Amino acid sequence: MADSKKNVLVIGGGAVGAIAALNLEVGGLATVSVVLRSNFKPVNESGYSIESCDHGILKNWKPSHVLPQVPDITNQSLPPYDYIVLVTKNCPDVPPSISSLVGPALPATNTHTTLVLIQNGLNIEKPFIESHPHTTVLSGVSLIGSAETAPGVIVQDDRDRLLVGAFRNPNIDVALEQNKAKEFVQLYGKGGKTDCVYSETVLHDRWRKLVYNACLNPICAITGLDTGRIRLADGGIEGLVRPAMQEIVQAAKAKGVELAENVVDFMIEVDPLDIYLSPSMLADVRKGNYIEFENLLGEPLREGKAAGVPMPTLEVLYQLAKAIQWRTKEAQGLVQIPPKRNAVA
């Protein structure tokens, strides 16, 4: 493959996107443009500062191109990208929609560009296959511990493991989709600093990760405890995490996805206790950011319930996450409330 380098657009250069861009660049098979929003200014001026258990310490590291917004390839007469990698958060309950974000770089009629969704949760490909019916859409399931501790400052304290496969697009030949997935694995893994693997079982990978992401992630966000502390807290695992995870295992099973018997214990222990890792939703709540609870928690809950699986724990966690999201919407001015009345005479 790759006589010449592939042109890759990474949208979202936060904790996970910066490490993705780094892996693609160090492999030497790709030229990476990263679209940044909140951290554009510091990264554009002096690059990333990265402390990584995979890559060591990098000062002032920059991808080939740093962009303040998604380029409009039609208006700017740019060639289409070979890959567009989406590593933004995905909150369908908060405007703007992800597909409107990608729009300028991905015409609805696209056949050339492969879209890679390194995003969590279920059914995230569906809006794209609808709006871009001839686009190959790949699934990236990332298990990484990484945080942006200040704009442009990335601390990766748990190694990057990426599973890549093709979402099934009925308008595209299966072999072609799978070849694109295998090619992307090469681009991403060539640098040898990451554990990037091709997978034919995308749905299995996604449900498997939901054992963590629909359960431990919101439970940490709601309780304010990281994954080490929730294991130490009274009843945190047996009262909350394990019952929630077992509901996901049952929902997956009802959807035809048989997870390994030890998956619950594996996911409970996947983050080393003594690094006290804050999963994404907890980090987001602490920063006053929106949480990705609809794809991570809402979709598996809806699928499980529709398949007749009792999901009492997930149901309550979902409703609490929705209320917490509303709190952020109020803080961000997305919802307004009546003024406070002074009740004291």
Next chain:
Amino acid sequence: MADSKKNVLVIGGGAVGAIAALNLEVGGLATVSVVLRSNFKPVNESGYSIESCDHGILKNWKPSHVLPQVPDITNQSLPPYDYIVLVTKNCPDVPPSISSLVGPALPATNTHTTLVLIQNGLNIEKPFIESHPHTTVLSGVSLIGSAETAPGVIVQDDRDRLLVGAFRNPNIDVALEQNKAKEFVQLYGKGGKTDCVYSETVLHDRWRKLVYNACLNPICAITGLDTGRIRLADGGIEGLVRPAMQEIVQAAKAKGVELAENVVDFMIEVDPLDIYLSPSMLADVRKGNYIEFENLLGEPLREGKAAGVPMPTLEVLYQLAKAIQWRTKEAQGLVQIPPKRNAVA
């Protein structure tokens, strides 16, 4: 009644205790000593600053006596109090126990002093009837909106309604217990600024208040939303509050307590939306204080489950509250955790 004033010891002079002391003093039938802990210094020096929807604005208001600790009546050769009113928080999961706190002013052999528990939740009288078998124990169920916004500064923005009855102590004559309850209602209500009522249905009163306190109170604490905002938030009422409240209504029914049909709607709307009232657990979480979740949420959950009532919502809320309590215990140094390991090479 009351040729001479009754000697009343109020233990706990926070948001609710200060208003209780005020009501007892303005009635003119009691001499009140208040035991303060965290706010002793400011109140002892310059009294309370009170803004109250019942009492108006009071500056530098002091009860007859302000004490820094519970007096040891045996060692100090003091006469026993006529009433000891407990208005502290009640967290049986956090030492020291409430009964050890009261001990110095209430010998185990006491027959004279009547103990009044203006505290929420179920089964709170049981440890006292065991440790003080000949003490009359009264139940005070308070519906009040009051907060201590700074030490000694009380803002009461919803009126005080107190239901007083006798807990059944099998070692004491029923009529005698009930007379004590009626006498206390007179002491407390005489000033006319409060709505204090005698009740023969203590268990009913307590379960009724749990419709609010086992549900709205922890849901607000967990989501960080006050009682106005939870009514405005997406799904807050229909997804969380109402299902939780219905579980309490069913648990009460299983325990022989039939609540009025409209109790759920009543409790949802009991706090005016536009005063955005923070219930006690939310206020406690914001201050980094322990929450009273065991008596408010744990006891009704255990009683309901033991009676065969399905309580999936309360179960998850309870486990989350327990994890949040553990977070406070860690912050307060009551639990220790292993040191953090640096995962970056």
